[in-house]
Amino acid sequence: MMRRLRDSLVLFATLLLFWVMLMGSLAADTLIVGVMASLVIALLFPDGLSFFTEFRATPRAFLAGFLYYGYFLKELVKSNLTLAAIVVSPSLPIDPGIVKVRTRLKSRMGRLMLANSITLTPGTLTVELEGEWLYVHWVRMESADIDAATARIVAGFEHYLEVMYG
Amino acid sequence: MGAILDIIGGLLMVAGTAFLLLGGLGLIRMPDVYNRIQAGTKATTLGTLLTLAGVACLRPEWLLKLLLIGFFMLFTNPLSSQVLARAAHRIGEDKAPATRIDRLAEDLGDKS
Numbered sequence: 676m677m678r679r680l681r682d683s684l685v686l687f688a689t690l691l692l693f694w695v696m697l698m699g700s701l702a703a704d705t706l707i708v709g710v711m712a713s714l715v716i717a718l719l720f721p722d723g724l725s726f727f728t729e730f731r732a733t734p735r736a737f738l739a740g741f742l743y744y745g746y747f748l749k750e751l752v753k754s755n756l757t758l759a760a761i762v763v764s765p766s767l768p769i770d771p772g773i774v775k776v777r778t779r780l781k782s783r784m785g786r787l788m789l790a791n792s793i794t795l796t797p798g799t800l801t802v803e804l805e806g807e808w809l810y811v812h813w814v815r816m817e818s819a820d821i822d823a824a825t826a827r828i829v830a831g832f833e834h835y836l837e838v839m840y841g
Numbered sequence: 842m843g844a845i846l847d848i849i850g851g852l853l854m855v856a857g858t859a860f861l862l863l864g865g866l867g868l869i870r871m872p873d874v875y876n877r878i879q880a881g882t883k884a885t886t887l888g889t890l891l892t893l894a895g896v897a898c899l900r901p902e903w904l905l906k907l908l909l910i911g912f913f914m915l916f917t918n919p920l921s922s923q924v925l926a927r928a929a930h931r932i933g934e935d936k937a938p939a940t941r942i943d944r945l946a947e948d949l950g951d952k953s
Binding site: 792 | 863866867872875876882883905908918919923926939942943948
């Protein structure tokens, strides 16, 4: 019960923050509309996830958050260059397969972020999530072994997300 | 100062468009739905982010809103791709013949 109340409050605060950023003003009428809309959404979706749901608000988590985005952007650029190279080469050098990997993350938001990150990193696409298992489509499969694939795909992001969300 | 920002912004937008073009090429060239999604998602995400960054250089006063748009892109793009891929797998969409292994189909087979 307490956890749900906290999650709802976090969702409400996040929505309101986005609203204020979007409107770019702190005038009373803007705020009132924002508070009402955020409140309704937070009440309608008590299980809704938001960016800060289950976020551990410790200095270490914030630091990990920054490092995570740096690492993530680097991987995103890398993944685009890899894919561009594949797409423009006449032989289309792909070697696809759907592999299974395991995550140590326990929180819902942590797992969601992990699945999202995997989708945006070099040659991998999350197809299905089931508990601690993720099924990942890999354009150039390097290993079908669960542990080897986990080390290759998951470990980099998990390292940061574990500190942020657990 | 303004002129330099204009040039940087223009270059960023060109780079973004180039990635979008490559993504489009990937959509045509890739052999099956999963590989196409891969090409589509990554290219559109980076392409759009770069384009937004370019716009931010040209119109610094829009920065906050552009940041928000970028954020939404970053979160919704992979999510929709993942759901598309899952849906494709569930209806048994054909995989490219080159696909070596499908652990998901194997595990689903075990259960039924």
